[in-house]
Amino acid sequence: MIAYCTNVHPAPDLSGILTQLDRYAVPVREALDADTLPLGLWLPAPVARGLTEDRSARRAFAAELAARGLTVSTLNAFPYGDFHEEVVKHKVYFPTWTDPRRLEYTKDCATVLADLLPDTAGYGSVSTLPLAWREPWTLMDDGTAATALAELTRFLRERPDRPIKLAVEPEPGCVLDTVADAVGWLAGRVDPEFVGICLDTCHLAVSFADPVETVESIRRAGLAVVKVQASAALEVAEPGTEEGRRAVAAYSEPRYLHQVRENAPGGVLAADDLPEAFDALPAEHPWRVHFHVPLHAVPPAPLTSTTDVLVAAVAAVDPGVHVEVETYTWTVLPGAGDLADGIAAELRWAHEHLAAGVAP
Incomplete structure (x- = not known):
């Protein structure tokens, strides 16, 4: 299954979600000449709550999806609210896993997903944030988050239908x-039958970790990759040159955080956003930038993307893992064209380069 993530579409309510799917998802399915198109669905918290409270509404929503030839096996429950505000930045990490609203939202997403899963799905997956932004965070917060994940696990374990699994990203x-x-945080704290890893390959690339060894390390810890977010980071080999600096600066924009890492010989150096990286990092070694770039489109020289990390990671995970193409940055991408055309092109690329390791 290779899905595309609908968090790229701003929609505050169920009617808006269906309108966006008519505008984009249905044309993408038709462009791919596919009978069905898998989605990685994103639901704002109020929509998830409303569907949870009304099973007939869930069934009606499932029927609307089926009528459009759309299927859902995974939900992206990382963004809680408006993911297309003028400035999102750190807001995307709230509420954190210390806030009861995060637990309730995730339960709601699992409840909705259970009624959307196609008959062919072996399990459903819900991806979530990595607890919180790093500051402030305390040992007490650690305990609170662990308790919340334990409560979610009890909720998932008691469901009588097919398993729903949480994927921490x-x-x-x-x-x-x-x-x-x-x-290190999850192993020994969670039940691996219900909680595992969401492997976002843009994030993985930005960390400069080896993708194959990373997947093996997850297995050795007794955990599983529940979901792969198929994404590519922006890379500049020589950020200190005028050409390199000018090229990467074109991707500096105010809506989302674009964390930067520099692969220095003494260790990976960090900046929390692209604008500050120009002053905070020495720019003497390659940079990778947390900017999800379209999988099929090579960035303008001297920039490149990290699709090699994506391909290696997907080849290393177990067959049947959910794969979700998550390029949410189309609306802030320099020179972006038609969105439906872009999504269709990404999915063609994904099927060509990734499908051998992915279940149908």
């Missing part, structure tokens, strides 16, 4: 900054 700058951080 490491992200640069967060409490669980890298996959190694997530593995």
Whole structure:
């Protein structure tokens, strides 16, 4: 299954979601000449709550999706509210896993997903944030978050239908900054039958970790990759040159955080956003930038993207893992064209380069 994530579409309510799907998802399915198109669905918290409270509404929504030839096996429950405000930045990490609203939202997403799963789905997945942004975070917060995940696990375990699994998504700058951080925090704290890793391959690339060794480290810890977010980071080999600086600066924009890492010989250096990286980092070694760039489109020279990390990671995970193309940055991408055309082109690329390791 290779899905595309609908968090790229701003929609405050169920009617708006269906309108966006008519405008984009249905044309994408038709452009791909596919009978069905898998979605990685994103639901704002009020929509998820409303569907949870009304099973007939869930069934009606499932029927609307089916009528459009759309299927859903995974939900992206990282963004809680408006993901397309003028400035999102750190807001995307709230509420954190210390806030009861995060637990309730995730339960709601699992409830909705259970009624949307196609008959062919072996399980459903819900991806979530890596606890919180790293500051402030205390040992007490650790305990609170662990308790919340234990409560969610009890909720998932007691469901009589097909399993729904939580996928925790490491992200640069967060409490669980890298996959190694997530593995260290989750192993021994969670039930691996219900909680595992969401491997965002843009985040993975930004950390400069080896993708194959990373997947093996997850297995050795007794955890699983529940979901892969198929994404690519922006890379500049020589950020200190005038050409390199000018090229990467074109991707500096005010809506989202674009964490930067520099692969220095003494260790990976960090900046929390692209504008500050120009002053905070020496720019003497390659940079990778947390800016999800379209999988099929090579950035203008001297920039490149990290699709090689994506391909290696997907080849290393177990067959049947959910794969979700998550390029949410189309609306802030320099020179972006038609969105439906872009999504269709990404999915063609994904099927060509990734499908061998992905279940149908």
